[in-house]
Amino acid sequence: MIYLDYAATTPLDPAVLQVMLPYLSADGAFANPASTHGPGYKARATVEKARAQVAALLGAEAAEIVWTSGATESNNLAIKGALEFHGRRNAHIVTSRTEHKCVLDTCRHLETQGARVTYLKPGAGGLVSPEQVLEALTPDTVLVSLMWVNNEIGVVQEVQRLAPLLRERGVLFHVDAVQAAGKLPIDLRETPIDLLSVSAHKIYGPKGMGALYVRKKPRARLAPQMHGGGHEWGMRSGTLSTHQIAGMGAAFAIAAERLASDAGRLSGLRDRLWQRLQALPRILRNGDPGRAAPHILNVSFEGVEGEALRAALPELAVSSGSACSSATQEPSYVLRALGRDDELANASLRFSLGRGTTEAEIEQAAEKVIKQVEWLRELSPLWKP
Amino acid sequence: MIYLDYAATTPLDPAVLQVMLPYLSADGAFANPASTHGPGYKARATVEKARAQVAALLGAEAAEIVWTSGATESNNLAIKGALEFHGRRNAHIVTSRTEHKCVLDTCRHLETQGARVTYLKPGAGGLVSPEQVLEALTPDTVLVSLMWVNNEIGVVQEVQRLAPLLRERGVLFHVDAVQAAGKLPIDLRETPIDLLSVSAHKIYGPKGMGALYVRKKPRARLAPQMHGGGHEWGMRSGTLSTHQIAGMGAAFAIAAERLASDAGRLSGLRDRLWQRLQALPRILRNGDPGRAAPHILNVSFEGVEGEALRAALPELAVSSGSACSSATQEPSYVLRALGRDDELANASLRFSLGRGTTEAEIEQAAEKVIKQVEWLRELSPLWKP
């Protein structure tokens, strides 16, 4: 099995597991971090150390990090929380058609509550220009939500150019940075983003753990979406999961160290894969290659049907679209938004690379894909070489 | 250190850790359970096995279990989800003053959205009678939310008697069973509860993992509170955390096996502790001893101040109130609701026992408490023996 689905999830870094284990052992620091006794304080110290580690990768303060159960929750909290705080009726949100489902679904839900949402259509390369965003603003616009790196096509949006423009106009800016963290440098001291979502399991940390960055200066204000004991400054209640948090902290610390070298190596492998696949005629790369994240390559194959294509590659763990939408077997809405027709949107593979990916795997994967696409094309009554 | 705070959280059962480890190793089944490729399906099979294990402890069907990030989320989802589905305006909820903060805060939040909430006052023993609940119903009552076992005083509510009465009246019944699961037999085939919350970390599973039981027949309907890729039948989006889920499944399977023996042993230890503590004059047991869960003993000590009492027992990990509210240093609202005055509510200790608790620990704990209470009383200018 060749695993090329690192954008769906990554294995835990073995060093991360070592950090987590003490909190999972019966004689370790297993206490509730909210408990006011010795073992509780020890667990709390772990939580605070990890908070600082996550903040460090983002150029943030520890006190700006709120723990969540994953980026789905972070995105829900950021968008719903901001809107609830500012009042949902008639509030306007600007986002794009190629956001992750959890942003789009949250926006759709808010529309049922009286909010107005503009879903910007990106250009053919997947980019939403800062000018497009500014044009969409209205006096009622409370929030812009745009992802840093698209999870299906790897396009890097110009959030660094957009952020100061929104700050000037007093509009809150939320960024889904799930696929950017650990892949691209992020420095929130420089980039005036107000809310930023990250997830642990996309960068070799544990699944089911995420965080939301909530800027302190100027203060981004949110209504909590999970009510309870008032954990996390009242922004997110629920018992903190020490082992998960420690793991996320460790993963972010490792990502900070490896950022530059990982990015260089992965983009090299990505380019090699694309170069090898071009042995096939009539294939299309999805997403502007000039603004590509290091770890994602998305390709459409003319003349083959998508489900058969994936089934024909059982030794290749790749996905079409995101893990979330692949269950529905529908052609990717992201590729559709880029203007690909249904057939091409469906007959696409997202290769996503990670620390475990080797050159040999890239070669083998390319070989298999070429062979099977040729076979399916030959099998097709419609294919005319 | 003597750990007597098992109601705040438990250590992971070593057997549970063994079940989790394969999903935490780089060559294990780390894939995203939503991915439609071999490794994804493998992870999904683990998720479904665990779902059946959790269902089994509750006498439920696997398809009635929705994964959450903990019982705080389960309670939020149950209450907000039911109300949103039925329409929040003017909807009426019945609950009690001694519910967990995450139920109370959720209800308070819903009041700001137009719902009406009745907070029943329990009797001096902590019990809310089914008759009290029935009297509080109005034609607008959508939901009753009542906990099975109180986390501070261990009182077991009469949910089994109440459930059929609410079913007859067509009112949804939500039960926070966090402290009941694994401690008391629960059989949802027999008890017509519609929504039931459980958490893994209270019964030797991982922190940050919970579930909500959502009855299928008749179907309890909820509006999702976490929007996204449509995981969990659309009821709760977000990448599923295989290792956490596997751990919760294993913990619930072990709890099912050990239920009867654990309960017998713990209630024996609890009674012994109470008996030993009675060497001190003027102490009060909180919660009706006739309806006590096996693992919780809550005692108020006249004549001592609460913070000093806890500080005087640094080798004892116990809590006052719940882990959630102890951070605020306020006297327990649960004990206040039972009619204890501020001073007694504050000068209380919740001893909660677990699988690791030994007879020797109980003896030592009793000895320490007796010694320190005597010392603080002696130090007090107010104490008159």
Add this chain to the structure above:
Amino acid sequence: METVTATDANPFGYAESIWRLFLETPHAGEFAPGTPGVVTGEAGSKAARSVLRLQLRFEQGRVADVRYKAYGCPNSIAVGAWIVDWCLGKTPAELASLRAADLRAALEIADDRAHCALLGEDALQAALAAIAPSKNRVNS
């Protein structure tokens, strides 16, 4: 969630019969243009993302050799392979009896893929329709 019975060899959990035919695609291909005694039946559309083309070569009133081409999901591809194999040795009258339900049963096609079985029935009916006008020629 629906039950998934995936194995390492068949990670997507297709019915075994479908998976094998999809991987092996026996009789895939087409007859050389002008091969005598060949009738062709096609069904489906590109827009619906499945097209099945069956070719049956008759000799003395019976199917002597077969080919198929398919564009579509593994179910459609397997349906093509199964049908042509089933056709071997049969007369047109015998061929006319095949129904989508038989295909579904034989290949364990799931409810949500019933259209793949229909595709097979339609393609075979199209081939049979192509026989009719030239029946004598085929039989000769």
Add this chain to the structure above:
Amino acid sequence: METVTATDANPFGYAESIWRLFLETPHAGEFAPGTPGVVTGEAGSKAARSVLRLQLRFEQGRVADVRYKAYGCPNSIAVGAWIVDWCLGKTPAELASLRAADLRAALEIADDRAHCALLGEDALQAALAAIAPSKNRVNS
């Protein structure tokens, strides 16, 4: 979240000085009724959950021995222990100078526990007020 500097020995993260005095409670207790030269000062209330009672035994115009009793959080208890120790050997005039701010600095009392320092100042002032009318007797 605020910083917690808890150790195994001081798991609650109290300032070291407070923690030590709370555990050791030097001079805790009371003089036998009728002990000559003793003045008593008390402050606080049960409702506020802190009461501090100081006893100073004067000899030749200076504090010769001390006792205290306290009901309240560890800070209040430590305040009692610290004050009486500080009083030893001092004259009433010297005693009068102690302010809550001095207590807070000496014991590193946190902002949210400032009231415990005030309790100490009040109790000492109450003791000094108790001296005044009988000053001569104390000095004798």
